[in-house]
Amino acid sequence: MLLAAFCLSGQAKDYKxxxxQTKAGMSLLEALSKRxxxxxxxxxxxxxxxxxxxxWAACGINREKEKKITAPSAINAQDILIYVARQDGAFLYDPRTNTLKQVTEKDxxxxxxxxxxxxxQAPVSLIMVSDQSRFGNRSRGAADMGKYDAAYVSENICLVCTALGLNTVPRMMxxxxxxxxxxxxxxxxxPLLNNPIGWPPAK
Ligand SMILES: Cc1cc2nc3c(=O)[nH]c(=O)nc-3n(C[C@H](O)[C@H](O)[C@H](O)COP(=O)(O)O)c2cc1C
Known part of the structure; x- marks a missing residue:
């Protein structure tokens, strides 16, 4: 299994x-023309x-000093959590430690x-979840802000997948x-959006 190769840290099922890669793939303009x-x-x-x-492209940290991320985020709430769903379970991505924490062994x-x-059929799906508690007491507008934030993250996923030659589709269902x-x-x-991801089928 892919994750078995990861380095286990401590007792919890955290995978480093x-x-x-931050320099792989095609240019942004080429990715836009192919998405x-x-x-x-x-x-x-x-x-x-x-x-x-x-x-990382979805919502990883791109400005280490300020702990800011690749996707813009309303009031910098950074409310979008990404869960990675695979056949062997689901995992929460932590951009600060670049780890996956297993939350269930269920598919x-x-x-x-x-x-x-x-x-x-997709080996991996990424699920965008807005954690509304990150908006603090600004509950007015938080639902909308979460949706906008999820859409930016999902578009980042669409573009990085195109750049790396992966298939994906943004989904609400x-x-x-x-x-x-x-x-x-x-x-x-x-949960607001999800992106199933996989390599294109053989032609
Ligand atoms: C907010 C949103 C929700 C979507 N939900 C689904 C979905 O649940 N299932 C699906 O197959 N496609 C879904 N799509 C993909 C659209 O059907 C697709 O983007 C559209 O047909 C245009 O095709 P294109 O992405 O190739 O340009 C969704 C797209 C967006 C932006």
């Missing part, structure tokens, strides 16, 4: 990701370096599919009730 939703995937696994690069991808069977239960989300943590 390798450093992301398209794709809903077919090969079964080839996504290696740890590629996963780390996609997660939650069927909760994402919501009738779109192609989703369960999912069973948010089942998913929230399986991921152990609080009532303030709201």
């Amino acid at each position: 990701l390798p450093k992301p 398209a939703s794709a809903r077919a995937f090969s079964q080839r696994e996504i290696d740890a370096k590629t996963l780390s690069t996609v997660l 939650v991808r069927p909760y994402l599919a919501a009738g779109q069977q192609f989703v369960t 999912m069973d948010t009730v089942g998913l929230s239960r399986e991921l152990g989300l609080t009532p303030q943590q709201v």
Whole structure:
């Protein structure tokens, strides 16, 4: 299994990701000219370096000193949590430590599919969850801000996937009730979007 190769830290199932690539892929303008939703995937696994690069591009830290991230974020709340769903479980990405923390050993991808069977064929899905508690007492507008923030992160994922030759599609469809239960989300943590990801199928 891909994650077994990661370095285990401590007792908890935390997996240290390798450093992301920050100079790979095509130019931004080329990626924009090629970006398209794709809903077919090969079964080839996504290696740890590629996963780390996609997660960093999504909302990883790009200004170490200020701990700011690749995606803009309303009032710099950095409310978007990314969960990585795979056949062997679901993992929460921590951009500050570049680690994945396992939250369940269950395959939650069927909760994402919501009738779109192609989703369960993707080896990895990234789930964007807005943690509304990060907006503090600014509850007015927090729901909208979370949606905008998730969309920026999802677009980053679309573009980095294009640049690396991966297929993906941004999706709203999912069973948010089942998913929230399986991921152990609080009532303030709201699943908003997901991106199934995989290499293109062989032609
Ligand atoms: C907010 C949003 C939600 C979407 N939800 C889904 C979805 O649940 N399932 C799906 O197959 N595609 C979904 N899409 C993808 C759109 O269908 C797709 O972007 C559109 O058909 C345009 O195609 P393109 O992305 O190749 O330009 C969604 C796109 C956006 C922006």
